Amino acid sequence: MRTHHSPARRHGETVDRVSGRIVTAGVAPPYSRLAPEQCAALSEASLEILERTGVRLLAPEAVELLARGGAAISEGNRARIPRRLVERALETAPRRVVLHDRSGRPALPLEGARTYFGPGSDCPRIVDHRTGERRAARLADVRDAARLCDALPNIDFVMSLFIPSDAPPALADRLQFEAMVGNTTKPIVFVTYEMSGCADVVAMAEAVAGGADALRERPFVACYINVTSGLVHNTDALEKLLFLAGKGLPALYVPVVSGGTSGPMTMAGGLALSNAGALAGLVISQLKREGAPFVLPGFGGDALDMRTMVDPYCAPEPRGMAESLGHRYGLPLFTLGGGSESKVVDGQASVEAGLTMLLGALSGGHLFHDLGYLESGLTGSLAQLAVCNEIAGWIASATAPVEITPETLALDLIDAAGPEGSFLKLPHTRRHMRERWYPTLFDRDNHAGWLAKGGRSLSDRAAEQVSAILERHRPEPLPAEAAAAVRAIVARAAGDIPAALETEASRA
Amino acid sequence: MHDGLLAAMRRSILDGDPDRSAALAREAIERGLPPLDAVRHGFVPGLDEVGEGFAKGDLFLPDLVMAGEAMKAATAVLEPELQKTGARREILGRIVLGTVRGDIHEIGKTLVSTMLAAAGFEVHDVGVDVPAETFADRAREVGADIVGLSALLTTTMTAQRDVVRALDRDGLRPRVKVIVGGAPVTRAWAEEIGADGYGEDAVAAVSLARSLVGR
Ligand code: B12
Numbered sequence: 001m002r003t004h005h006s007p008a009r010r011h012g013e014t015v016d017r018v019s020g021r022i023v024t025a026g027v028a029p030p031y032s033r034l035a036p037e038q039c040a041a042l043s044e045a046s047l048e049i050l051e052r053t054g055v056r057l058l059a060p061e062a063v064e065l066l067a068r069g070g071a072a073i074s075e076g077n078r079a080r081i082p083r084r085l086v087e088r089a090l091e092t093a094p095r096r097v098v099l100h101d102r103s104g105r106p107a108l109p110l111e112g113a114r115t116y117f118g119p120g121s122d123c124p125r126i127v128d129h130r131t132g133e134r135r136a137a138r139l140a141d142v143r144d145a146a147r148l149c150d151a152l153p154n155i156d157f158v159m160s161l162f163i164p165s166d167a168p169p170a171l172a173d174r175l176q177f178e179a180m181v182g183n184t185t186k187p188i189v190f191v192t193y194e195m196s197g198c199a200d201v202v203a204m205a206e207a208v209a210g211g212a213d214a215l216r217e218r219p220f221v222a223c224y225i226n227v228t229s230g231l232v233h234n235t236d237a238l239e240k241l242l243f244l245a246g247k248g249l250p251a252l253y254v255p256v257v258s259g260g261t262s263g264p265m266t267m268a269g270g271l272a273l274s275n276a277g278a279l280a281g282l283v284i285s286q287l288k289r290e291g292a293p294f295v296l297p298g299f300g301g302d303a304l305d306m307r308t309m310v311d312p313y314c315a316p317e318p319r320g321m322a323e324s325l326g327h328r329y330g331l332p333l334f335t336l337g338g339g340s341e342s343k344v345v346d347g348q349a350s351v352e353a354g355l356t357m358l359l360g361a362l363s364g365g366h367l368f369h370d371l372g373y374l375e376s377g378l379t380g381s382l383a384q385l386a387v388c389n390e391i392a393g394w395i396a397s398a399t400a401p402v403e404i405t406p407e408t409l410a411l412d413l414i415d416a417a418g419p420e421g422s423f424l425k426l427p428h429t430r431r432h433m434r435e436r437w438y439p440t441l442f443d444r445d446n447h448a449g450w451l452a453k454g455g456r457s458l459s460d461r462a463a464e465q466v467s468a469i470l471e472r473h474r475p476e477p478l479p480a481e482a483a484a485a486v487r488a489i490v491a492r493a494a495g496d497i498p499a500a501l502e503t504e505a506s507r508a
Numbered sequence: 509m510h511d512g513l514l515a516a517m518r519r520s521i522l523d524g525d526p527d528r529s530a531a532l533a534r535e536a537i538e539r540g541l542p543p544l545d546a547v548r549h550g551f552v553p554g555l556d557e558v559g560e561g562f563a564k565g566d567l568f569l570p571d572l573v574m575a576g577e578a579m580k581a582a583t584a585v586l587e588p589e590l591q592k593t594g595a596r597r598e599i600l601g602r603i604v605l606g607t608v609r610g611d612i613h614e615i616g617k618t619l620v621s622t623m624l625a626a627a628g629f630e631v632h633d634v635g636v637d638v639p640a641e642t643f644a645d646r647a648r649e650v651g652a653d654i655v656g657l658s659a660l661l662t663t664t665m666t667a668q669r670d671v672v673r674a675l676d677r678d679g680l681r682p683r684v685k686v687i688v689g690g691a692p693v694t695r696a697w698a699e700e701i702g703a704d705g706y707g708e709d710a711v712a713a714v715s716l717a718r719s720l721v722g723r
Pocket of ligand 1: 122191192224228255256375376378612616620661662663690692706710711713
């Protein structure tokens with residue numbers, strides 16, 4: 001794939017007048033779905049839920065921390081959390097988290113109006129770009145996805161787009177991480193089933209970074225934790241949260257409320273409830289270790305589709321609400337979109353991905369995940385991921401700051417050319433022509449040109465782009481020593497997990 | 509003669525109004541409408557209409573669920589009368605339902621549970637992250653006809669097989685039937701582990717359960 005000149009600055013950046021350096025802090029997103037008073041009302045509602053209804057915590061250490069912090073405990077594990085604990089946690093949590101690349105260079109400052117795009121995770125199935133077939137995903141697909149993300153210029157971080165069916169289930173999370181870290185240098189957001197998997201993955205990341213301190217100072221991984229609901233926090237989720245806070249590593253802590261089933265049908269109540277859960281997580285992380293990096297969910301207020309019973313990933317109604325609220329708190333956000341409920345790489349998939357990504361970018365989505373999802377997170381597609389990369393490039397260009405200077409106004413050239421002048425032969429034209437965005441997938445040929453290239457649709461071109469990249473792209477290899485250390489941890493886990501020996505290939 | 513009453517019964521189901529359907533059931537008894545007629549010509553047509561509306565996409569899941577609640581309220585009132593006439597309307601069957609060990613996804617499981625109960629099954633919802641032995645124990649305790657297993661993770665699908673084995677070991681099968689579901693589960697998987705049926709959604713779960721108890 002040809003890479004084109006991209007704008008010097010991206011949306012969400014300003015240039016410091018004194019130092020001339022690009023800054024990302026303190027820049028407000030251009031779009032806010034909610035007004036400040038609405039954010040205040042929602043935040044108040046969440047605080048009331050925490051104080052009045054309380055949250056069930058299925059991990060004793062979390063209950064103890066809260067009890068010592070001043071929460072009222074009933075029924076053994078139901079904590080009613082006073083607002084001062086939340087207010088204090090909002091003060092001690094870092095307002096900026098910087099994800100680094102694999103070699104320890106700062107890559108993604110999560111703050112201000114920035115939005116970084118990455119894939120979704122853990123789809124059991126893949127629509128194979130080579131054949132169009134929908135089949136169980138395999139470990140090779142996880143590797144391919146990571147390698148593709150590594151190559152695509154507008155994909156900023158990596159997740160394991162697939163859950164491999166040919167890996168022993170109990171080891172899948174470790175193997176997913178090994179596959180990712182060996183195939184990309186970009187920051188990684190990982191998911192594990194249980195606490196033990198989380199500890200193993202962190203150990204692998206420490207081995208790669210050069211130790212626990214190095215990883216804490218320059219984290220290239222963050223853990224995505226799903227929580228049962230706003231007010232029920234499952235054991236694994238809490239154990240992971242406490243473990244990561246203890247280590248000073250970033251946790252993305254996401255209680256999920258499904259409107260009409262596990263929470264109110266109305267968006268305000270749904271978001272107030274899931275936000276209450278997120279704030280409870282924040283308090284626990286800060287009680288464990290003040291200043292532990294914590295990333296708030298930038299989504300919420302969703303509902304089950306009451307006609308099909310499917311949990312939609314791209315519903316329009318709640319877009320932007322959680323981002324508004326998150327920006328009010330001023331903490332880093334983990335947002336969601338770029339997927340589709342469509343079963344194939346088609347017009348619907350492009351539209352749902354494009355609109356959600358654009359709104360995410362305008363709302364300051366920080367870490368924005370789920371690119372490449374089809375079928376509401378049950379199927380992933382590399383071709384769709386390539387389409388999303390194209391969309392992300394389009395958005396970066398559409399939201400880039402506009403430069404207005406004597407050079408870009410070009411008044412002298414306009415005057416010299418006069419009313420009938422041509423600009424084609426001017427050096428100025430050649431100097432600036434590559435500042436424009438050129439598609440790598442979207443078709444701009446004339447009709448004859450399009451026919452000459454096979455007269456194909458976007459999905460066909462995307463599949464071809466994926467094949468070409470996978471054929472050619474060789475990511476910077478993981479240093480042999482680090483790779484061996486990672487392998488050793490996988491092997492040890494395989495020894496610890498007897499069930500791992502019973503492989504379950506080609507089940508789904 | 510009872511046309512107005514029957515129409516009101518149908519309406520109470522469409523409105524999903526359990527208070528109203530129960531009141532109409534009492535009115536039927538007072539006015540001497542045979543209870544079986546009340547069920548067949550009053551309430552059931554409402555239920556059918558809701559089912560059709562849902563299939564067409566005009567009605568939503570909560571319409572279906574509340575129609576089921578209204579139906580339950582009406583039959584609770586009519587049940588004693590039905591028994592007197594010997595035309596006892598029994599429960600369709602007993603089902604133990606839960607999400608398997610290691611898995612905390614409950615939304616789909618709870619929907620299936622609600623719909624089965626609304627359809628007239630006695631459902632024992634054992635919750636999430638449930639060990640295989642618990643399914644077997646509860647099935648024995650309540651005399652279950654069916655055990656329903658939900659799994660949303662490829663890693664926990666294998667636990668569905670553990671339950672099948674536990675039921676086999678306890679000698680509960682083939683009398684107790686096993687049905688499985690959840691997003692990653694397929695018909696092929698159900699066959700592989702020797703389950704008796706697979707349902708892709710809550711509506712399919714109801715027809716599957718009905719067919720397994722011969723209703
Ligand atoms: C909501 C959700 C959650 C919520 C669950 C909230 C709750 N209280 O239930 C939370 C946030 C807690 C969660 C957690 C996790 N999740 Co989750 N989750 C989902 C999601 C988005 C929707 C599930 C849902 O509720 N759908 C709506 C309901 C109504 O549908 P349903 O469950 O499929 O049920 C219907 C049918 O399947 C059927 N059915 C269901 N059960 C039964 C039973 C019988 C007998 C029958 C006949 C039919 C039947 O009828 C139901 C109604 O029509 C799915 C993606 C998806 N599209 O499915 C991921 C998904 C299932 N989760 C996934 C993952 C990875 C996880 C986590 C491991 C992530 C993590 N590490 O934090 C954890 C797992 C924790 C654990 N140990 O279980 C993956 C699964 C990958 C895999 N390995 O297979 C998915 C596919 C998303 C993804 N791509 O990442 N999750």
